[in-house]
Amino acid sequence: MNVLLTRKYGSSLKLFQQIFKNLNKAKKVNSSFSTCCKHPRVNRLLIKVGVRHISTDMAPVFTVSPKGHLLVDDKLHIKLTGLPKEKKVTVYGFLEEEGKKFESNAWFETKSDGTVDLQIDPSTGGTYTGVSPMGIFWSMVACPGQLEGIRMMKKNMDTPFRTSVSVHDGHLNLGEVRVNSDGALGSTLIDRYYKAPGVRVEEVTDGRLRGKLYLPPGPGPHSGVIDLFGTVGGIVEFRSALLASRGIASFALPYFLYKDLPQALEDLDLDYFMEAIDWLLGRRDIIPGGVGVIGVSKGGDIALMMGTYSPKVKAIVNINGCTFCSSVRMKYSKGDLSAVPLQIEKFEVLDGKIVTKKALDYKPEDILHVWNHDAKVLNILGEDDMCSPKECIRDLKSLYPPEKTHNCIVAAYKETGHLVEPPYTPLCRMSYHKSYDLYFWWGGHPEEHAYAQEDAWRRTLDLFHSTLLPTVVTAKL
Template sequence: MLQIARIHYRQMSVQAARMLVSPARALVDERVDITVESLSPRQPVTLQARLVEGTAHFQSYAHYRADSAGRVVLGKQPALGGTYTGIDQMGLFWSLQPSPGQKPGLRLRKKDVSTPFLVDLSLHDGHVDVTGEEENLPDCLAATTVERWYLGEGVERIPVREGRVRGTLFLPPGEGPFAGVIDLFGSTGGLAEYRAALLASRGFAVLALAFFAYDDLPKEMYDIDLDYFEEAVDWLLSLPDVQSHGVGILSTSKGGEIALSMASHMGSKVAAAVAIGSYTAITGAPLPYKDKVFPCAQWIPENVVFTKEGHVDVRGVVDTTREPGIQACVQKRQSVPSCLWQGRMTSAQKQFSLQIRRLLE
């Protein structure tokens, strides 16, 4: 999979700038080394990244100054401005943002994991703002394209229609059985495969599980029951390619509420649960399971706060201390006060069987 891209463009002088990228084809979680050579000593330059996914356009850029040898090494020299600053080998990738004219709140998501993200890198003379029209940019001194994949070589992608279960199974190459994971997203519905594909590329057997607004599943998020998810767990554990001692659940948003409910009520079938950006209570509508119906937490809309940046702060809208589960908090996520919730969950430990671990970035 290792490739090195070298594409040369002639400058106005005798020099020819060179951009070296290694690897030029890799999984999205792999680091990329980017080096520019054959610049003038101390020459100011701008590096730009562009990515198009369907109708969505994203871009990033950074200002650098070549060293005395005419080189720029992103992993060793600081970006002086742009969409990020400081020494950051992967800054051009993580700081990609919607291009001007794109709709607000646009997210970068891979819809078709059988194709890579194609990230076009270009080098321009001087420190310039490259977020405007392309025809107004300085001449390109060097350019190349980097492939960023979610689906690794040899990973099997298998559509799933088993009983009520709908989704896609990803199996890594090699001999199993592999640790099983169910991947759940949230209130957007449908089926997202990119995270499951990447996990399978790293050795897990992963079921990307849809639960509404997909195929013949319920149209609305609130017409679901926990039995559906237990059916998915049982099916995954029945596969010879999957280890039989319980599955892990990786989840986001509404999927996190479901994952914590699964961990609370399905015993050893669920060995671990990770909830990202999720409440620790059931919200929106009651959740049926077997002969029970778990009530949803009460919303307190008057507790919604709009910040000066225009963000919605939902702290205090839902009392999450009543729902047993497993919570991992990241203090950096300012929309959820992890220290406060950690304290409340710790207080609730006397009533429920909880495991609490706070993660620091």
């Protein structure tokens, strides 16, 4: 209510509030807003500052829990009260990140007590339908009038994803809300961070290693994870920030197109990643004995290579990565890994964008022998992945020796695309790939993809927390 009044009446509201406060203290009026507006002294003040009429209708109240510093993967309970009873309303979400704008909407009918509860009430239309407490976040789509294929991605971990959530009269589509943006019945701002208070960040420049280490609060020692992304290049930090916020130290490790690192994938060598394992385990604030690795796309390939050739890798999360060395050979001091080449002639074109899932013609003998060591492997498989050949993940599982097959888990998700990220962020079905200067299809359908992201993140945290534990040494008596 104060936000709406301040827009209308500016700083004079402060004087009005002070009079209201003083009158209440003197018990000259009761505490209701409308009674205060009718009091002669207040009424004279309003006329004096040019206000001839002020609505005494209370704005709807948004209740968001939990309170405090919210993280992106927190499941929120959003409830609205003070709405007209049994009326159609639209809840609208808007977020702008680095100039990129996203929006969502959901249709509800208020109950007999004038409330809407996103945790239990179904949306009957909009960018999502059904009951979904976080639907207003994960169902966001890019606002019109922007570049095609933009992706919501956080680059500054010190700032939140700030979402404006408003409620409007009637069932409105996105365009109708935009046209009547000043007609909200009420609104609130919800800030969600990737980085929790107390998480520390260290720039890594050690030998040829580059990147950023995110450390949980406290002295440790902490479980240690190496975090890899795909052929987008550069450094991507949001997942490491969130892992550290959940108690896992995470080394965001770029491997090309970052500072003085190689400028092309062809210059990669596996020794760089082995050095990262030793560097992380050499720290006193990291639990000794082994690390975890998480990677998406090409980062998933590399995570599996690291697990194949290093017994120090104890847990791997492969998110839609190939289970063989793909596209370019990987140099290695103990013998280079030959690659299954990307066959450009097998690219498919859909609406002018590239589909690559059939462009890697691998054979069973190309599959990495990840079972060489006893790493626990969680494979996240999107059944609608339009980038990687999904069959190779199941082939990896089938090739495991029977006595080790329990170490390889395949979590397959229907209608889920390539880019499975932490939960409650929108699906990126297609985007521009700067390394290839082309638009690529990633696949996925919003509702199913949202479920996959939530479940896969839970599994990821469970794997790292359960596997990367301190080694208990029993005293010899």
